[in-house]
Amino acid sequence: MVVECTGKKSASTVQRRHNVLLLAEIANPEMVSVPLIGWCIAEALARQADVHLVTHIRNRPAIIAMDWQEGRDFSTIDTEAVVRTIFRVARFLGASDNRGWTIYQALAPIGCYAFEKAVWDKFRSALKAGAYDIVHRLTPMSPTTPSYLAARLKRLGVPLVVGPLNGGLPWPDGFADRRTREREWLSHLRGAYKWLPGYRATRRDAAAILAGSLHSLSELPEQARPRSFHFPENGIDPARFALRRTRRAQAPLRGAFVGRLVPYKCADVLIRAAQDMLRANALHLDIIGDGPERDSIAALVRELRVDQAVTLHGAVEHRQVQSLLVDCDFLACPSIREFGGGVVLEAMALGVAPIVADYGGPIELMDDQTGIRVPFASAQTLEEGFRGVISALLKDPARLDLLGDAAVERVRTLFTWDRKAEQIMQLYDWVRDGGSRPSLMPGIF
Structure with a gap:
């Protein structure tokens, strides 16, 4: 889950320095x-540059509702027939709405090739005429999806920015049972994506590559490293995510889990870790989210006799999550394979301290002054870590208040969408004009 964002495209904007063809097959408010x-x-980005968005036709109604004008502000590409075929094949291979993510990602390059070829056919003349000084492929974000356009744009002399790319975080040792329950059998074969057409050209010919996580950055080839930047993809709109925690932590504490109830999110591990404190009424947990593990989580709550201290909220409309989260003292994120972790930023923006499993994307959004990391080597040590x-x-609830207050400032400084757009503008300047390599997100590792 990621944070809320909305806003009309301003009629009056500052002088725009870049003409950007922004490719986001997946973009929907x-x-x-x-x-x-x-x-x-x-x-x-459209508030800081002359951006023309190109997206899939399925996003058209939602974007028009934001007062963006088709043709002037954005264009659409219709590859729906290809997308439907991909979904049918994925379902045949065992994927579902909540499981088999790797299956979908293995097939995604087919849809992206079709989308980018259609973009090339539609915008080739404008690109040759110099209408855009930068092309930025924003989504898809999967590192396994090469670009059809990379080599073609290089020949035209139009720089391509790719990313942020994020995904492919390896399953940690000790969780084979959860990987099986997630139907992630294809994850063993993930490295095959490096043989896809366009893989080498994308990394060779892109003028700059944004990596959404340190893991994704580490997977880029050595030749691409001088043009690659660590840039977590999540952000916050403070105008829409405006609530602020005012309660001060004291026993009984109130904690929250927010996310899909699927095996790798480990909501069950959190409940088991906290069971003694829940029975003693020293803690209340709000479980916000739904998914295929909902019934087993409910059964676990009954089995452990902690019904009075655990509230299963089920699915909550995304804009309403903050109204529940803001009344908590901490967010628990025991997920063992989280690429991004936007919910961590949501909590931090509210002043709610995150407690996260020490692996993957969430730990790259916080530091030791704004959250707590829980090291682990197995499901047992993860449970023991959260319990501890x-x-x-x-015994020291005031620590949560200090962490939460610092978290608000960290989000304001680094993670608002406008701040992130400013950082991308620095990258565009560097791509176009050269000069010193920019430091996009100082303070992040």
């Missing part, structure tokens, strides 16, 4: 996760 990220970055941290916080 009415959705969450990658589609919402794609839209929010596009909308923020929460027990210690019951």
Whole structure:
């Protein structure tokens, strides 16, 4: 889950320095996760540059509702027949709405090739005429999806920016059972994407590559490193995510889990870790989200006899999540394979301290002054780690207030969408004009 973003395209903008053809096959202000990220970055960039967005036709109604004019502000590409075929094949291979993510990603390059070829056919003349000084492929964000356009744009002399790319975080040891339950059998074969047509050309010919995580950055070839930048993809719109935690932590503490109820998110591990504190009424947990593990989570709550201290909220409309989260003392994120972790930023923006499993994207959004990391090597040590941290916080609840207050400032400084657009503008300047390599996000590792 990622944070909320909205806003009309301003009629009066500052003088624009770049003409950008922004490719975001997935960009939708009415959705969450990658589609919402794609839209929010596009909308923020459009306040600072002359941006023409190219997206899939399915996003058209939602973008028009934001007062963007088709033809002037954005164009659409219709590859719906290809997308439907991909979904049918993915379902045949065992994927579902909540499981089998790797299956979808293995097939995604087919749709991206079709989308980018259609973009090339539609905009080739304008690109040859110099109408755009930069092409930025914003989504898809999967590192396994090469660009059809990379070599073609290089021949035209039009720089291509790719990313942020994020994904492919390896499963940690000790969680084979959860990988099986997630139907992630294809994850063993993920390295095959390096043989896809366009893989080498994308990394060779892109003028700059944004990596959404340190893992994704580490997977880029050595030749691409001088043109690659660590740039977490998530962000916050403070105008829309405006609530602020005012309660001060004291026993009984209130914690929250926010996310899909699927095996790798480990909501069950959190409940088991906290069971003694829940039974003693020293802690209340709000479980916000739904998914295929909902029934087993409910059964676990009954089995552990903690019904009175655990509230299963089920699915909550994304804009309403903050109204529940803001009344909590901490967010628990025990997920063992989280690429981005936008919910961590949501909590931080509210002043709610995050407690996260020490692996993957979430730990790259916070530091030791704004959150707590829980090291682990197995499901057992993950459970023990969360139990130890929460027990210690019951003895020192004021620490949560200090962490939460610092988290608000960190988000304001680094992670608003407008701040992130400014950072991308620095990258565009460097791509076009050269000079010293920019430091896009000082303070992030």
